[in-house]
Amino acid sequence: MGAAVDEPDPTVVEAARRGDPAAFEELVRAYQPHAWRLCFHLSGDAEVASDITQEAFVRVYRFLPRYRGESKFGTWLFSIVRRCALDELRRSARRKRIADRLRSQPQPLGRASDDAPSGIEVREAVVELPMDLREPVVLIDMLGESYRDVAAVLGVPEGTIKSRVHRARQLLLEMLRADDRERSDEA
Amino acid sequence: MRPEPSCERARAALSARLDGELDASASRELDRHLEGCPDCRAQERDLRWLRRSLRVQPLEQEVPDLTEAIMARVVPLPTAAKKREVWLPRLRTAAVAAVVAVVVVGASIPFLDRRPATASAAEVVREVRAAAQGLHGYRASFEVDEWGWHPRVPHRSFAADIWFQAPERMRLEIGDLTAYPAGTWPRNEITLVANERTWWLREPATCPTEVLPRCVPARRGVVETRRVVGRQPFDGSTPVPTDVIVPIETFSDAGSIEVLGAGRVLDRDTYRVALSYRHAAPLVASLQSAGTWRPFHPLDRVEVWLDQATWFPLRFEVTAGTSPERNSWEVAVGVDDAPGAILLDVRATRFASAGGSEPGTFVAPETGTTRYGGFVASRGAYPSMSVLPADTAGLSPYRTGSLGRGRTVVAYVRGMTWLKVTLIEERRTWFPAPGTEEVRLGPRSWAYYAPAGPGHGRQATLPGAPRIVAESNLPREDLIEVVRSIGANGERVPSVVRTATATISYLEPKAALRAARFALAPAWLPRGYRATSATLTSAPEARSLTIHYRHPQVEYEGTGIRITQSRPVGYLPPTSEDSIRVRIGSLVARWSFERGELEWVDGSIYRAIAVPSGDLTTALRIAGSLS
Numbered sequence: 001m002g003a004a005v006d007e008p009d010p011t012v013v014e015a016a017r018r019g020d021p022a023a024f025e026e027l028v029r030a031y032q033p034h035a036w037r038l039c040f041h042l043s044g045d046a047e048v049a050s051d052i053t054q055e056a057f058v059r060v061y062r063f064l065p066r067y068r069g070e071s072k073f074g075t076w077l078f079s080i081v082r083r084c085a086l087d088e089l090r091r092s093a094r095r096k097r098i099a100d101r102l103r104s105q106p107q108p109l110g111r112a113s114d115d116a117p118s119g120i121e122v123r124e125a126v127v128e129l130p131m132d133l134r135e136p137v138v139l140i141d142m143l144g145e146s147y148r149d150v151a152a153v154l155g156v157p158e159g160t161i162k163s164r165v166h167r168a169r170q171l172l173l174e175m176l177r178a179d180d181r182e183r184s185d186e187a
Numbered sequence: 188m189r190p191e192p193s194c195e196r197a198r199a200a201l202s203a204r205l206d207g208e209l210d211a212s213a214s215r216e217l218d219r220h221l222e223g224c225p226d227c228r229a230q231e232r233d234l235r236w237l238r239r240s241l242r243v244q245p246l247e248q249e250v251p252d253l254t255e256a257i258m259a260r261v262v263p264l265p266t267a268a269k270k271r272e273v274w275l276p277r278l279r280t281a282a283v284a285a286v287v288a289v290v291v292v293g294a295s296i297p298f299l300d301r302r303p304a305t306a307s308a309a310e311v312v313r314e315v316r317a318a319a320q321g322l323h324g325y326r327a328s329f330e331v332d333e334w335g336w337h338p339r340v341p342h343r344s345f346a347a348d349i350w351f352q353a354p355e356r357m358r359l360e361i362g363d364l365t366a367y368p369a370g371t372w373p374r375n376e377i378t379l380v381a382n383e384r385t386w387w388l389r390e391p392a393t394c395p396t397e398v399l400p401r402c403v404p405a406r407r408g409v410v411e412t413r414r415v416v417g418r419q420p421f422d423g424s425t426p427v428p429t430d431v432i433v434p435i436e437t438f439s440d441a442g443s444i445e446v447l448g449a450g451r452v453l454d455r456d457t458y459r460v461a462l463s464y465r466h467a468a469p470l471v472a473s474l475q476s477a478g479t480w481r482p483f484h485p486l487d488r489v490e491v492w493l494d495q496a497t498w499f500p501l502r503f504e505v506t507a508g509t510s511p512e513r514n515s516w517e518v519a520v521g522v523d524d525a526p527g528a529i530l531l532d533v534r535a536t537r538f539a540s541a542g543g544s545e546p547g548t549f550v551a552p553e554t555g556t557t558r559y560g561g562f563v564a565s566r567g568a569y570p571s572m573s574v575l576p577a578d579t580a581g582l583s584p585y586r587t588g589s590l591g592r593g594r595t596v597v598a599y600v601r602g603m604t605w606l607k608v609t610l611i612e613e614r615r616t617w618f619p620a621p622g623t624e625e626v627r628l629g630p631r632s633w634a635y636y637a638p639a640g641p642g643h644g645r646q647a648t649l650p651g652a653p654r655i656v657a658e659s660n661l662p663r664e665d666l667i668e669v670v671r672s673i674g675a676n677g678e679r680v681p682s683v684v685r686t687a688t689a690t691i692s693y694l695e696p697k698a699a700l701r702a703a704r705f706a707l708a709p710a711w712l713p714r715g716y717r718a719t720s721a722t723l724t725s726a727p728e729a730r731s732l733t734i735h736y737r738h739p740q741v742e743y744e745g746t747g748i749r750i751t752q753s754r755p756v757g758y759l760p761p762t763s764e765d766s767i768r769v770r771i772g773s774l775v776a777r778w779s780f781e782r783g784e785l786e787w788v789d790g791s792i793y794r795a796i797a798v799p800s801g802d803l804t805t806a807l808r809i810a811g812s813l814s
Contacts, residue, residue: 021258028257033250046251054257061261122240140206141241147206166202173233 008073017064024064028057031074034143035081041138042085044127056084071152079153086131125175129168136161137168193220197227201234232578232668239581242317305448306458308441311493316662318498319433319603320581325351327432327499327538331361331474333531335522336481339368345375347474347533349431350541354585354600355420356382356549357427361478376410377478379428380551383586386415386425387551390477412555419562420586420598421605421658423643428473429603434491434500435660436469436639437462439740442714450492452501453535457492464489464505465713465800468743471505472641474533482520483530485744485800486510499538505531512778512803515767519780519801562596564588573674574610574655580665582606593653605644606659606669617650619680622735622746624719625693626667632676634667636719639741649677663739689726696721696734703732705792706752711812712736713805716748729753745783745799748809756793759786769803771810778803785810 008027015023035056039049060080067076126134126142135154139145140161151158200217203209209217221228306314331345343365350358361377373391380387389412415425430436438444443466447459464471467489483505492502507513507524517523524530565588575597582599589595593612598605619625619635626634626647635648645663647670649655655673659666670677682693692702699721700708708718715738724731730753737747759777766779776787783801787794787810794813798806 021261024261025254025258028254032253032257036250036253050251050253053253054260057253057257058260122237126241137241141238144242147208162203162206162208163199165206166199169202169234169237170198172237173230176237 010069013067013069013073017067024061027060027077031077032057035078038078038081038138038143039085041123041126041142042131042134043089044124048088052085052088053081055088056081059084075149075152079155082135082153089131121176122172125172128175129171133164133168133171136164137172140165141169194224194227197221197224198230201227201231205234205238232672235668236578236581305446308444308446308460311444311446311458311460312438312441315433315435315438315493315498316604319435319660320601322351322433322540322602323353324541324544325349325432325499325538326541326544328536329474329533330536331531331533332529333481334528335524335530336479338523340365340372343375350544350548351429351432352541352544352549353602354605355427357429358548359428359474361474373479375478375480379477380549381425381427382549382551383420384416384418385551386418386422386427387555388413388477389555391479414551414553414555414557415560416557417562418560419588419590419596419607421607421644422560422562423658425560426476426642428476430469431473431500433498433603434470434493435603436741437467437491439639439662440466440715440738443738447490449495452492452494453537455501456495457501458495460491460493462489462491463487463508465744465802466741467491467503467505469741470500470503471531472743481522481530484508484510484513484516485802486513486804487530497540499535501535501538503531503533504529510802510804515780515803516801519765561590562588563591574653575608575674576606576657576669576672577674578669578672579606580604580661580669582661604660606657606661606666607644609656609658611654611656612652613654617648617654617680619648619720620746621722621733622720622737622749623648624737625680625695628667628671628677633679634670634677635680636663636667638663638737638739638747640746641743645740649673649675650680651675651678689724692723692725694721694723699723699732699734703730703752705730705754706732706734707794707813708734709736709750709809709812710814711808712748713738715739719747729755747799748805749795749797750809751793751795751797753793755791756788757791759788759793769807771807776810778806 008030012023012026016027032053036049036053039052039056040046043049043052060077063080067073126138129137136150139150139153140147147158147161150161154161197217197220200209200213204214204217221231327349329347329349331347333343333345334341336343343363346362346364348358348360350356357379358381359377359379361375363374363376365375367374375391376389377391378387378389389410392411415422418425438460444460444462447461450457450459463485464483464487465485470491471483471489484507486508488506488508490504490506491500493499494501507526507528507530509526513524513526564586579599582601582604585598585600585605587595587597590609595610596607597610598607600606620637622637624636626636628634632649635650637646639645639660644658644660645666646656646658647666648657649670655670655675655677657666657670657673659669661669680693684691692699694702696718700706703723716736717739719735719737721732721734724733731751732753733749733751735747735749762777762779764779764781766777769776769778769785771785771787774787774789776785778785780801782797783799783806784795784797785803785806786796794810796806796809798809
């Protein structure tokens with residue numbers, strides 16, 4: 001399960017804003033695992049996720065003085081993480097690395113040809129989705145966030161999130177079915 | 188091919204319903220569309236499968252700890268160790284526990300900062316299920332305190348150690364730390380080692396002379412060692428008691444549990460959940476599957492502290508219930524408990540989702556009375572037959588093999604969650620056991636379902652050639668979906684059988700009540716129980732209706748509740764068992780302890796309520812609600 005994070009004590013956030021490294025470190029410790037998971041599911045690559053997470057927290061530290069409690073701290077932090085993820089993923093160099101990595105991933109053991117796709121393939125399919133559909137489905141279906149929270153982080157209405165999740169699911173099913181057909185053709 | 192516009196709407200509604208966002212009337216409209224649209228029904232199945240696959244994402248690697256790297260970039264510090272103040276005891280992560288490999292499961296922990304003080308019962312059930320699918324390894328130690336085992340040994344204490352590797356490797360060691368009085372008291376020392384092929388158990392001999400003076404053991408302090416080799420996957424006769432690790436059987440039904448709030452154990456945040464022993468038996472019994480322990484009454488209260496991050500039970504406690512007939516039960520089983528007294532207290536002293544265990548942990552010794560399980564694994568690829576499920580609920584192929592005599596076993600697994608399909612080539616007609624529920628899968632296909640119990644998981648059978656039996660610790664709904672995806676039809680069992688003296692009809696419970704107007708139905712049943720099967724027997728001298736009421740997920744106390752009503756009957760059949768007289772309204776009834784049955788005659792109608800756990804309070808409550 002994800003790191004269960006308490007609402008940070010406002011004095012901690014205040015101290016971190018003022019530059020107290022110990023306070024900031026506690027915030028990092030609390031939020032970093034969940035942030036990494038988000039990046040991992042968006043990018044499909046553990047190393048890329050680590051890069052993005054580190055970059056994101058550097059930005060959090062830089063922008064912390066500008067946080068004035070207008071939204072929940074977690075929401076604010078995750079909107080930064082997400083922005084970082086999007087920025088990184090647009091860089092073609094990274095995308096190529098992901099494509100290479102995906103191609104070289106070994107087949108899971110013990111699978112029969114007409115078996116249901118494994119969890120790894122579902123995850124790979126998610127990374128193939130266009131970003132505006134990928135984000136909502138990762139946040140809602142994989143990380144278990146609520147529509148309200150996701151709407152707050154992405155800055156779009158809940159209705160938009162719902163329709164994107166619906167379209168993402170349809171697209172995933174199509175991709176996975178096509179993969180199946182392909183495989184049974186090869187078999 | 189573009190789907191019809193009504194299908195487009197339906198599919199959007201399906202997605203919404205999956206998220207719990209569809210109101211009742213839209214849901215009804217959706218169901219109407221689904222009734223006539225196989226494509227959309229297939230879509231619903233696919234969506235559910237997709238959601239499961241997305242939610243349950245075991246991570247092959249750890250979530251890295253990037254804190255140091257981040258801090259190094261943000262606040263350049265000298266390399267000397269920095270003094271870290273204990274700033275914020277409340278702000279913790281799962282890294283506090285000595286976790287080697289964190290298994291990630293799609294979580295419902297929001298990045299909204301406020302963690303809810305409690306979870307809902309439905310959330311607990313859902314998350315425990317998900318945790319089971321993501322679990323690969325486990326290691327823990329517990330302290331166990333037990334009260335009331337024997338008048339001369341009022342308190343006992345034990346140390347328990349558990350090692351587990353999904354799906355079937357377990358080692359359980361229980362050491363007895365009790366200081367017994369003088370005499371040959373059996374030390375309750377237990378070692379259980381199980382792996383895919385072998386199951387091995389060493390426990391005290393079941394003949395402790397201090398407790399049963401008339402039994403004569405061969406030697407003093409004797410222990411029994413038993414071994415089974417060639418065991419089939421997930422063999423119910425050689426159980427691997429995993430509910431103490433992730434309690435999926437105990438927390439299989441939201442209606443049976445009550446979330447009390449939050450708590451702290453081992454400096455970790457937990458959810459406190461209460462339930463009756465009747466529903467908690469799988470958890471409590473997992474530490475007590477061998478050896479000698481004191482008994483518990485079905486209505487005794489169990490409280491469980493579940494770790495919020497991993498859902499492991501870090502502590503559980505059994506306290507004596509206060510139901511009126513508990514006194515007579517105590518006399519019958521030989522204990523003496525004050526109401527509300529603590530009977531069992533189990534506390535974890537350390538735990539971890541382990542990455543690996545020392546070699547030899549799961550290797551079973553080659554001693555003991557050996558029984559051969561008869562399973563021969565086959566190494567080829569999985570048979571792809573239409574008699575196997577197309578939908579395995581996200582589980583992956585695990586092992587397959589033969590049990591001889593025309594029986595083939597095919598098993599699937601994901602973490603601790605398992606599914607086993609047995610194909611049985613057999614000529615004889617198969618009849619379901621009493622209380623088995625008939626489930627219609629399709630226009631020409633029926634399945635026969637029974638909930639999980641002490642020796643077996645949930646089971647659904649498709650009669651036919653071959654007979655297909657699917658057994659699993661998946662929840663009932665998922666198991667039914669799996670069985671529905673099998674390409675073969677389940678033949679309907681004949682519903683009328685004529686013998687020389689009577690005609691026996693198997694009916695749907697509501698239809699049976701209509702056919703036998705003298706029979707009454709209970710307005711109250713324990714949580715989760717519902718009517719699953721009915722048998723109407725017509726003979727020249729009398730007609731008799733028996734209805735079984737069962738809990739859909741788990742029953743550790745027998746085959747459910749059974750209500751039998753017959754007419755005309757003049758008086759109660761005699762019994763040689765111990766019984767007491769009990770009042771039901773203006774009538775006098777007889778309660779037989781051993782059978783756990785309450786019987787009376789009402790006018791010329793005989794009525795009997797059997798509650799297998801021997802719980803008179805429940806039987807009386809049901810009796811009072813008959814109408």
